[in-house]
Amino acid sequence: MSRKSSSLTIRDVAQKAGVSPATVSRYLNNSAPVSTEVAQRIQKVMSNLKYVPHAAARQLATQKARAIGVLLTDIDSAFFPPLISGIESIVQQEGYNLLVASRCAGNEVDAQTPIGPHNSDGMIVFPGSLNDSEILKLYQAGFPLVLIYRTAPEGSHIPSVAVWNKRATRELIDHLIEVHHRRRIVFVRGPADNEDSQRREMGYQESLEAHDIAYNPNLIISGEYNRNDAYQAMSKFLKNEHPDFDAVFTGNDDSAIGVMNALYEKGLRIPDDISVVGFDNLELSAFLTPPLTTIHAPTECVGKTAARYLFKLLANQEVDLVTLLSTEIVIRRSCGCSA
Amino acid sequence: MSRKSSSLTIRDVAQKAGVSPATVSRYLNNSAPVSTEVAQRIQKVMSNLKYVPHAAARQLATQKARAIGVLLTDIDSAFFPPLISGIESIVQQEGYNLLVASRCAGNEVDAQTPIGPHNSDGMIVFPGSLNDSEILKLYQAGFPLVLIYRTAPEGSHIPSVAVWNKRATRELIDHLIEVHHRRRIVFVRGPADNEDSQRREMGYQESLEAHDIAYNPNLIISGEYNRNDAYQAMSKFLKNEHPDFDAVFTGNDDSAIGVMNALYEKGLRIPDDISVVGFDNLELSAFLTPPLTTIHAPTECVGKTAARYLFKLLANQEVDLVTLLSTEIVIRRSCGCSA
């Protein structure tokens, strides 16, 4: 057949170095000892020719892609840079490639995932990108998976990395109630199936209970964890018959931005009229008007940890099934403090 | 040799469908007509078995990776989400994979790039990730490249996508001078070799000249286009013998954040004492304290355009060598306006 091929192969290197392809391969992968003399000859030829092994050929021979993927829902969020940065640093350190893709679960049934066994050795899964049955299918096929910000589906043993939600949330709401005497606190929840949102809501409820404040479902609105939906939800809430509230806990900082905007348009002052607090501590949160009181979540660390776990999985090492990184309150001005 | 291989191949599909692998391949790639009856049989078997072609094998056979890459310097910046999001949307639409990596040019000589002919069909290059000679080497090897936010090296014909810098900058500085009567305007430049920064500095200088304001090199400081360096630079500037200035033009919005912080710590009020304006219009810029007057740059569109160009290159189609997307002033409050 004789296909023309401009790329140079291990065979070219071998020939120029006067050895066999196998020897070059051995040198390349340290898979067997090579006489120092031969090694030097090979090294010289390789750098002369600027030879780089063909990833696909290697993958086909070794059954390893030397790549891992991360599957997100919406890339265009301030939440992702630290996450991806953390993942990428580990991936690079391991000499792997990083595949990034976005996808929303349930779009089409059986739609093939952009990342999977066909193009990578494992992947990190963000909530919403894959549904439980898709995750289980991949898991049962033996494809290494690490879940972030969500727990593993029933019957699977997939490591997951997330952050402590309830404790810090509880403390934050306590702060609102005890220090700033807020009692009618709106909660802007995230997507209904989002576990972080559920846990944060539990923290919110616990704090209310502890202070004998009745849980009022009318104060719960849905912001979908993004500023636009949060803005809409808050605006709609403000159009209700004289809404009665003195604080807002937004499930994440991005929502807080939308909420603050809606409040501002309505002429409500933060924090004088309404306290606003969030969750995540995005880099920008310190620079909002006013600076946002929130809960710091170690997002880059979640990325690094998830990536490290994935590489452990690839190396058949033990990995903790559930990892929760610690969070802590960051008091700024939007709650009413003067810090 | 007989390796166990859990993955199912085109051969399995062929067998189950009672045809040859070649026929399945033809159906898969529309590379030749297949009788409708056979086609249906294949289709059914494929979805039953959930067969997905192996990317590496395909790559080896076709000499195409079905993947493109984007090479950045620092992923952890608010600038990237829209950029990557734009790129990813096109990549997905084309059925390709997206490789993301970060790298700083000049780290080591001859260090192999994480993205290249060995693992992708082309790549989008961000300034600072590759130096001119690395770019030329790739270009001469026939590797499809699209440059963003920088022009092509001498002697190459590589398409580049960026934004208009000078015109809008000129208008913005005019605004500072004419509307707000500022005359001692600090410019916080980016990395020395950054073309955007150079052009923005030209716009700045043109405006000064047009208003008979002498160019004062003491008012030029280096912020490296990130908030931390900008913060340091501004803090140092403020420690000078009674710095005399009434406005700051930061080369990008991220720097503006650092500058605003430094100013704030010094007790300087924005915009009462000092006007601050930036460039980029990050999503967060509208939410700073005070909201930042800046220049809107269509970052997501740069990403989309660059990706589209790259795919045109892959299809051997003509591509504009230089594309500049339009920018426009966004007046908010940090300049002194009350909008």
Added chain:
DNA sequence: TTGTACGCGTTATCAC
């Protein structure tokens, strides 16, 4: 320590 030969999963060429 080194070379030979085969297989990884796919596509492309050539016959039928």
Added chain:
DNA sequence: GTGATAACGCGTACAA
């Protein structure tokens, strides 16, 4: 319209 079969570039038993 369909089926054999030879590549693609590399890793690796096995033999030497």
